[in-house]
């Protein structure tokens with residue numbers, strides 16, 4: 001019998017293996033190569049973590065345990081581990097740590113001879129204190145299992161719902177799943193966004209009490225860009241607010257309005273058309289018209305129709321609820337069943353927060369697995 005069967009050779013599964021005391025373990029992966037999400041992440045350079053790590057950068061229903069796990073193996077600890085193993089991340093965009101050359105460096109670091117590729121997990125049952133995992137090819141019997149099968153996004157590189165299915169089968173509650181870090185589609189009233197496809201600018205995006213100041217990008221399907229992607233993590237339904245300008249300029253009365261607004265020309269043209277204000281000399285516009293321009297540029301409010309979906313989402317919001325797991329991310333329902341990574345109900349913003357969670361949670365689960373094996 002195997003001590004530990006790790007389901008999924010992604011960031012969490014491979015990192016957990018690094019901390020196991022027993023070498024009687026296997027890692028099952030249905031892809032033909034491990035860690036395909038690491039491979040494509042961060043534009044091929046993998047944004048591993050962030051200088052500023054806080055639970056405030058995450059969406060979760062149970063922040064206390066998540067905070068504690070992130071604190072226990074934090075960004076500094078992760079960076080030290082990476083440096084110790086010969087991969088010194090470089091900082092970009094002031095706070096984001098990336099692989100120095102390519103994400104393959106991290107994949108090489110996590111490489112593991114116990115990964116069995118081409119094994120698609122279809123079911124897990126628990127009988128007489130042992131787990132029987134069925135793949136399309138065979139069965140594996142183990143004392144413990146770690147579910148590290150990730151979320152639903154990017155099915156084309158291996159994402160599946162098996163982790164959630166296993167959790168549910170054993171009686172776990174799944175916080176509602178939703179594509180996140182993804183572009184937003186628009187309703188009919190905002191179809192003017194589509195005319196702006198390709199236009200980008202810095203803007204402030206507010207959703208609930210969260211606010212992001214970063215690039216937004218108008219797209220054929222709606223609106224995208226880092227500020228929108230971050231906002232999508234916190235958006236469920238209802239409105240979001242965009243501040244296209246952070247301060248309204250002092251206008252010169254005898255000059256044309258559009259020439260005085262520090263925004264892309266194409267944007268101003270469609271924006272003014274949308275709010276029904278003619279592009280004239282400022283002196284020829286009423287106070288009320290100028291008020292409408294000002295208000296909409298500083299705080300434009302609209303209700304997105306939905307998201308670009310899992311095929312474009314970087315992550316899945318929601319997952320296995322932490323209150324049904326112990327401090328080692330072990331099931332309180334079935335001992336020996338552990339979870340780590342994106343399958344859990346902890347989803348980070350852009351900037352390396354999701355890999356940080358994958359690594360912190362995997363390290364924590366390894367601690368629990370080691371204790372569980374030692375006592376069995």
Ligand SMILES: Cc1cc2nc3c(=O)[nH]c(=O)nc-3n(C[C@H](O)[C@H](O)[C@H](O)COP(=O)(O)OP(=O)(O)OC[C@H]3O[C@@H](n4cnc5c(N)ncnc54)[C@H](O)[C@@H]3O)c2cc1C
Nearest residue numbers: 008010011012030041042047121150158341342352354355
């Ligand atoms: C395009 C893109 C870019 C991203 N960039 C970043 C970034 O720069 N920084 C960041 O922090 N996060 C980034 N993310 C998010 C990050 O990749 C994930 O949050 C992280 O990989 C989660 O790790 P995980 O180990 O939980 O899951 P995964 O890395 O998804 O690993 C799960 C593994 O399980 C395997 N699996 C699934 N189902 C089965 C099955 N039935 N049988 C066998 N194997 C199975 C999968 O093939 C996969 O290898 C990005 C995501 C995407 C899609």
